Amino acid sequence: MFLMPTLPDLVCPAGSLPALKAAVDNGADAVYLGFKNDTNARNFAGLNFDQKGMSDGIRYAHGKGREILLAINTFPQAGRTADWHKAVDAAVDLGVDAIILADVGLLDYATRRHPQQRLHLSVQGSATSYEAINFCQREFNIRRAVLPRVLTLAQVEHVIRNTSVEIEVFGFGSLCVMNEGRCWLSSYACGESPNTVGACSPAKYVKWDKQPGAMETRLNGILIDRFGDDEPAGYPTLCKGRFDVQGETYYALEEPTSLNVLSILPDILKIGVRAIKVEGRQRSPTYVTQVTRTLRAALDALRDGDARYHVKPAWQSELAKVSEGSQATLGAYNRPWR
Amino acid sequence: MSPNFVIPRFRLPAFIARFGHKLPQWPHTLALVGTLNAALKLKLLPESELAALEDKLFRVRVLDTGGEANYTFRNGMFRPVFQAQREPDLAFAANLSAFLQLLARQEDPDTLFFNRELEITGDTELGLIVKNMLDAIELPALPQLPLPGR
Numbered sequence: 001m002f003l004m005p006t007l008p009d010l011v012c013p014a015g016s017l018p019a020l021k022a023a024v025d026n027g028a029d030a031v032y033l034g035f036k037n038d039t040n041a042r043n044f045a046g047l048n049f050d051q052k053g054m055s056d057g058i059r060y061a062h063g064k065g066r067e068i069l070l071a072i073n074t075f076p077q078a079g080r081t082a083d084w085h086k087a088v089d090a091a092v093d094l095g096v097d098a099i100i101l102a103d104v105g106l107l108d109y110a111t112r113r114h115p116q117q118r119l120h121l122s123v124q125g126s127a128t129s130y131e132a133i134n135f136c137q138r139e140f141n142i143r144r145a146v147l148p149r150v151l152t153l154a155q156v157e158h159v160i161r162n163t164s165v166e167i168e169v170f171g172f173g174s175l176c177v178m179n180e181g182r183c184w185l186s187s188y189a190c191g192e193s194p195n196t197v198g199a200c201s202p203a204k205y206v207k208w209d210k211q212p213g214a215m216e217t218r219l220n221g222i223l224i225d226r227f228g229d230d231e232p233a234g235y236p237t238l239c240k241g242r243f244d245v246q247g248e249t250y251y252a253l254e255e256p257t258s259l260n261v262l263s264i265l266p267d268i269l270k271i272g273v274r275a276i277k278v279e280g281r282q283r284s285p286t287y288v289t290q291v292t293r294t295l296r297a298a299l300d301a302l303r304d305g306d307a308r309y310h311v312k313p314a315w316q317s318e319l320a321k322v323s324e325g326s327q328a329t330l331g332a333y334n335r336p337w338r
Numbered sequence: 339m340s341p342n343f344v345i346p347r348f349r350l351p352a353f354i355a356r357f358g359h360k361l362p363q364w365p366h367t368l369a370l371v372g373t374l375n376a377a378l379k380l381k382l383l384p385e386s387e388l389a390a391l392e393d394k395l396f397r398v399r400v401l402d403t404g405g406e407a408n409y410t411f412r413n414g415m416f417r418p419v420f421q422a423q424r425e426p427d428l429a430f431a432a433n434l435s436a437f438l439q440l441l442a443r444q445e446d447p448d449t450l451f452f453n454r455e456l457e458i459t460g461d462t463e464l465g466l467i468v469k470n471m472l473d474a475i476e477l478p479a480l481p482q483l484p485l486p487g488r
Binding site: 015016017018019044045046047050202203204206207208209210215227229230231232233234256282283284285286287289290321322323324325 | 387444445448449453454463466473474476
């Protein structure tokens, strides 16, 4: 039996005030949010928080002893750096517990202007080595780094052993090609991508076309996929499309799928991960409720060690249901090669 | 509603849709539009997003009851449209159980969409605005009724 160290924080997403409350009420230790603009990578129509909504949310979370993390995780665009600086200043004024940043220029601004503010390095910062993370600690005093979803468990452990920066990893959510902070696939199709406008495959370019017996998905006119009536659908992104490659039609980049670490949760705890993150600020309060309470139950089951830990079928079916493509994977964590 | 009450996934028999299709569509259209206007009055819908709905034609189709409601938003009010002259800007189609699960916040719209239980056609961005608008509504905390036998 392995006696577990303190449990990692459960960090859950919220795109609206009801989602934030759902995360808090169902056991999130921290909730991450974004402003209603392109300073964050889930800049979708009608989603996210204005300043009033955010102060209400912060009050609610703090009232129950939970943290609010604010994602300003896109890259300042030419001539508009001031907008990103303003977002950082507003986050500090609102009293968020930490700001999640990706851009080194913005990290530099934040640490100089607000030396007391806790800063986290976003997954969009794409730091996969302890050298990169320690550099950001030395230069910008980051307290935590969110690791890209490309590392094996052994590699995550190697990073943790060689840095004093807290390490956060993804525990559940839709997977993409995970070229985080550097992906331009969406721009190839429609000229806009998460790193520029804060949205991958923005809805205005998406068309769901119902045909007899099938549904076609188009992104700015490009046919992404064609689903039969009984086939599960995925998000309309290029990386999850089926394409004709030398006469064969298949998922040329990746299949729609979700990451689910329940089966290796004890290992994630043993190597000293400080926080576990759930993807999905674009999802509804219902999703946040379902995923938060499931991961909370799994983490709580490890409070007294992993001797009796087993993944309950009810947890798996709850998470399988909300998964994109209705299937789950351990992603890179259990990849046998490095 | 009791937290233990779960809306099951069901599909009504096919004859109901054949029959329901022939029934007048105005009662449920008026009920839907009335509900939306009540939500407006209670200021449950974010005003910043409402402008995007102006003059758009919406259609909600319940596949297994054969029911259909067309409505629009004009001058600050939702209004029924009984004889739609054009294709809707945004259309939702699902079986009754999926709509009920959505309304009760028992299932997530993306989940239903991935599982092909909810169909969204037309202006996808408008669909996202409507989805996020519904998600942002703070449902009043309903009094918890005691369960029988407890």
